[in-house]
Amino acid sequence: MRASDRAYSVLREQIIDGELAPGTLLAEVEQSSRLGVSRTPLREALSRLAADGLVAAHSGRGLVVTDVPLTRIAELFEVRSALEEQAARLAARRRDPAVFEGLQRELRQAHELLDNGDPVRHEYYELVARLDAAIDDAVQNPLLVSTLAGVRTHVARIRRLSHDDPERLREAAREHLMIVDAIVDGSESLAAHATQLHLYRSLKNILGSMERNPQ
Template sequence: MRASERAYATLRREILDWELPPGTVLGEIEQSERLGVSRTPLRSALAALTAEGLVGAQSGRGLVVTPVSVDDARELFEVRDALEQKAARLAARSADRELFEGLAAEFADAARLIEDEDPARHAYYDLVARFDDALDASAANGFLVASLKGVRTHLTRIRRLAIDNPDRLRDAAAEHRLIAEAIAAGDEELAAAATRVHLHRSLANILAAAETITDHARQHGYDRPLQEREQK
């Protein structure tokens, strides 16, 4: 792996996991030394993260991790709802039944992953990522999948904060299980309806947890991580 790719992968993971919370200044000298790369590959990594919307320029501060707003979350879920319902319908038409039956079984046993000692719940989120990958592959629509990947990147930062709510994660695992079972059964209507319920509950949880998210970020030195978008 090239130095720029390694720097990109590390910074991206740290941003999505909130190890680098919104507002973190990404100074070239500091980050180059921390990541053990020269400034040229670091600049390449930062350019890629900027293209994804995870990093942006802020007057007087240089490049920083971009903020997350409540309004952004609502808008992202509006797009995600339409895309994922369609993806679930397409997957139910032609998906590998055994693959989704297996995923459903894993979600049924997800409690042990949620109760894992890893505070970031990487094993659980890896399972969700495998489900997303299987859904995307089964939908077999490149334009739809590309749009979904962009939306999910930004939602991951918000969703990761659900680690503080294991009850919600257990409910989400049950919702994923129902979606996987519907796809395995080839039931387009149930797959779409289960997806809609899951996304509705996920957004409701995010909005209800806005204050918790703010408290979490303040512990990391950033005062306004999840806020109403400022009116221009």
């Protein structure tokens, strides 16, 4: 992996996870030393993060981590819903059944773990990320995928600010399994409907969590 790609990946993950909080100054000398890269690849990484909307220039201070767009949650989900539902339709139409059958088996196991009271949050989120990647590959539409990736980045930051609810995680596991079941069966309408239901409930949960736990 190139130094700039490595720096981008680490910084992006730290921003999304909240390790680098909104307003954090990303000074070149400090970040180059911390990440073990020279300033040229760091600048390339920061440029990509700026294009993602994760960092921005601020009042002569240099680049800082941007605020999480809490006031735009509904807007983000409107765009995300349109894109994700279409992606699910296309995945059901163009999928490799074997790929989604494997994910189906994993989601059934994850569902059982969650029902048994073991949230395994990181493992579950990694599984969902692999599901997203499989859907992206199946749609065979690079423009749709790249647009969706930008929206997911900001949604991931918002999700990290909401508090994990074990019951909601169990519901989400069931919803993801419904999506995969529909894709395996090749049902475009059911895949889109299951996706719509999942995103509706996700938005409702995020808004409820933030209302209960204001930042």
